[in-house]
Amino acid sequence: MLLVNNLSFARNDKEIFKDLDFSVGPKRIIHIAGRNGIGKTTLIKILANILIPKTGEIYWNGKNVKKNLRDFFKNSTLIMDIHTSKSELTVFENTIFWKRLFSSKIKQTELESIFKILSLNKNSKAGFLSKGEIKKLELCRLIIEQKKLWLLDEPYVGLDESSIKLINETFNNHIENEGMIIFSSNSQPQLKNMDTIHLENYANN
Amino acid sequence: MQTINSILAIFYREYKITFRNFNDIFTILVFFLLGILIFVFSIGPNKEIFNYISIGIIWTLLLLSTNLSINKFYKNDFKDGNIILFYMSGLSFEVIVLIKLITMWVFFQLPFVIIIPIASLILDIDTEKILLNLYVFLIGSPILTSLASISGSMNLLNNRNFAISSIIIMILSIPLIIFSVGIVSATPELIEPQLNILIGILFLFLAITPWASAACIKISLRNI
Amino acid sequence: MIKVFINPDKFEKFSNIIIKPLFLISFISLILGLIFSFYLSPDDYQQGSTVRIMYIHVPSAWLAMLTLFIMTIYSVIALVFKISFGFIVNSALAPIGATFTFICMFTGSLWGKPMWGTWWVWDARLTSVAILFLIYLIIIFLRKSFSDINFGEKITAIFIIISSINLPIIKFSVDWWNTLHQPASISKLSSPSIDPSMLRPLIIMLVSFMCIGLLIAIIRIKAEIIERKQKI
Secondary structure, eight states, X not given: OEEEEXXXXXXXXXXXXXXXXXXXXXXXXXXXXXXXXXXXXXXXXXXXXXXXXSEEEEEETTEEGGGOHHHHHHTEEEEOSSOOSOTTSBHHHHHHHHHHHTTOOOOHHHHHHHHHHTXXXXXXXXXXXXXXXXXXXXXXXXXXXXXXXXXXXXXTTTOOHHHHHHHHHHHHHHHHTTOEEEEEOSSOOOOTXXXXXXGGGGBOO | OHHHHHHHHHHHHHHHHHHHTHHHHHHHHHXXXXXXXXXXXXXXXXHHHHHXXXXXXXXXXXXHHHHHTSTTTTHHHHHTTHHHHHHHTTOOHHHHHHHHHHHHHXXXXXXXXXXXXXXXXXXXXXXXXXXXXXXXXXXXXXHHHHHHHHHHHHTTTOOSOSTHHXXXXXXXTHHXXXXXXXXXXXXXXXXXHHHHHHHHHHHHHHHHHHHHHHHHHHHHHTTO | OTHHHHOHHHHHHHHHHHHHHHHHHHHHHHHHHHHIXXXXXXXXXXXXXXXXXXXXXXXXXXXXXXXXXXXXXHHHHHHHSOOTHHHHHHHHHHHHHHHHHHHHHHHHHHHHHHHHSSSOOOOHHHHHHHHHHHHHHHHHHHHHTSSSHHHHHHHHHHHHHHHHHHHHHHHHHHHHHHHHHOOSOOOSSSXXXXXXXXXXXXXXXXXXXXXXXXXXHHHHHHHHHHHHHHHO
């Protein structure tokens, strides 16, 4: 359960948002909405503990995240709009790397079936994939890492309709299995148990 | 156990990526040999002068070749979010820096063990000096890698001033150059004390670098 | 009392009180020091009158190193204790340190010409000071090469700490290198005579340089504080 209390952020003395409070528990999704440049990506980065907020605390399962980073990272996955897959490695090699890096218990057969569902050729080098395919590869990390909290920044960018449907199904499945999702997006997806936070309400102009 | 698996996974991946990008390493080795050539052209093929300055040339060119590999340390992994990925997999920044130090040393300094003797033969250096130089290189090259790591981590968000990363490594490398060249060109009594000093410098930098590089990476992450 | 060195507002108030007397002390000590240096101290038996340049050369060298030392302490304060006044002090002191280093090199050159016939000599002290000058230049450039000044000053602070750890090593290695390559000449640049008639003007000039340096530093820090307040 993630609890955000009195969060505010300023960059170069210019306030981006303030007085942000919300929480997300198991089986819930939070959609962060707002126009371009309002600070959606910044908020996701703050939640992932990469940026430091100006004021406010984030609590994971009751404990302050700053003092409990290890536990927080053990239970969360961050996917941003940049792709961490290496272009010199094949799809398969990238996923095996992620599996080993996060000591994931996912089986090779499960990986193969994911590639089939996403229609990714496991032996093609990541450098030759299209933008949408790279995004799908990146989203594989959600399944590989098998963590409870999913933090995503703009997960739908570049995906075709069938892929969007797939992602939404994946999100819904995750929720059914006691997972939590926080994502930022410009689109309005149809998902179960979803609350929307409009950052305009917390912005400073 | 999990941490060791993560670390080994990163090593394995770096190994694979560097092998598929071997051109980078080759280019740096060719840069080194070309540098020797330029020195020969600018000074003239005067054997006596070269007897005096050849070790100095080799170490200067090693420093300049390390300059070329500064950006390969962290910039790519920083820009595509891999550093964040490593951090979220439970590794501390200092461990990430150590992994990078080892991989960069193995791939960008170790090949010089073959190239330095070749260059020494071109410059007509005695065999004993070549062996001594190789031994000093094994102690001095980790220092070069540490300096490159410090400089690379400081310049992650630097998009304007490209030369400053080279300047940082050059000014911090002055003791290394003085003592490395000093050991090889020295009379036998002076070899051991200078060697001890060089090893001392190595340990000093091995102690500072993880802290300094990790601090710079952390600060850079908070400012992307 | 300690707050003066850490808190910008307390520093401003303190500086307002101290500026006028400091200016007076600097002025008097400089005049006194110059009189002592050029009239009231004896000629060196070996170098004659040219030794008097030492009274400017040596204090500026000490001050160049003292400035870096102060900058290192403030860098540690700023990074470890997150007191941003340290960054203000760093940016104020860097050009002062660079200037003192330059004065030291310049007077060293002027001293070298009649002594050794050349404008530059690879003497241990002169070479170390040249390296120190380059370090100051790098500090100034590094701070300016990032678009976000708040970020640049943190990286610069780390660089200052690393270079001060390295400075004793560099000084030692340059001394070593110098003795290896110039065994014959004994450097008169680095050993001032201990005769009290020569020590007196040296101390006075040192005090006056410290006061002048402090004066300029206080003015620069005040200016930096005002500039940052305006931005907010």
